[in-house]
Amino acid sequence: MSAPELVRLVKPRALPAESMTITADTAELEALAKRFGVTAVDALNAHVAFETKDGAVLANGHLLATIEQPCAVTREPLTYDVEEPLTLRFVPAGSVPDYAPDEEIELDSEDLDEIEYEGDSFDLGEAIAQTLALAIDPYREGPGADEARKAAGIVSDEEEAPSGPLAEALAALKGKGD
Numbered sequence: 001m002s003a004p005e006l007v008r009l010v011k012p013r014a015l016p017a018e019s020m021t022i023t024a025d026t027a028e029l030e031a032l033a034k035r036f037g038v039t040a041v042d043a044l045n046a047h048v049a050f051e052t053k054d055g056a057v058l059a060n061g062h063l064l065a066t067i068e069q070p071c072a073v074t075r076e077p078l079t080y081d082v083e084e085p086l087t088l089r090f091v092p093a094g095s096v097p098d099y100a101p102d103e104e105i106e107l108d109s110e111d112l113d114e115i116e117y118e119g120d121s122f123d124l125g126e127a128i129a130q131t132l133a134l135a136i137d138p139y140r141e142g143p144g145a146d147e148a149r150k151a152a153g154i155v156s157d158e159e160e161a162p163s164g165p166l167a168e169a170l171a172a173l174k175g176k177g178d
Helices: 027-036 124-135 145-151 163-177
Strands: 022-025 040-053 057-072 075-090 113-116
Touching: 022 124, 027 040, 027 124, 040 075, 040 124, 057 124, 075 124
Parallel strands: 075 113
Antiparallel strands: 022 040, 040 057, 057 075
């Protein structure tokens, strides 16, 4: 396993009083682009405010990034901005209950982005990187995608006329009603 590309350790016992701004440097941006399989991550900034609740650290804010990747259809370079809210909950290791594999559990909104950490700090940078990874659309299309499909003779499901035995039966039923 390789080292995380964006490391920003935060100590729960010494949380910043003001919101924290994370800005990735050039080497971190290049490493993140390689990790996520995109042409480039041109910028990554996150603004995070902290609070504590029931022994957990809540990190709320948002991330802004600029991504460059090929269009899923034309393969032409495509640059776009990503803006995502951050709602993370860091908890000490062992504080999340273990459940049996077949056990049914209910999750509320606070349970969804719960991240366990060991030791006296957690890595906010890695959590931000993972949030960005989930926000990248691997099938993002550029402005020329529709024209490229049309030129290649690719028709969308909405444009394609229904065909086959069921479509013929439906057409026959509609014809009888007229």
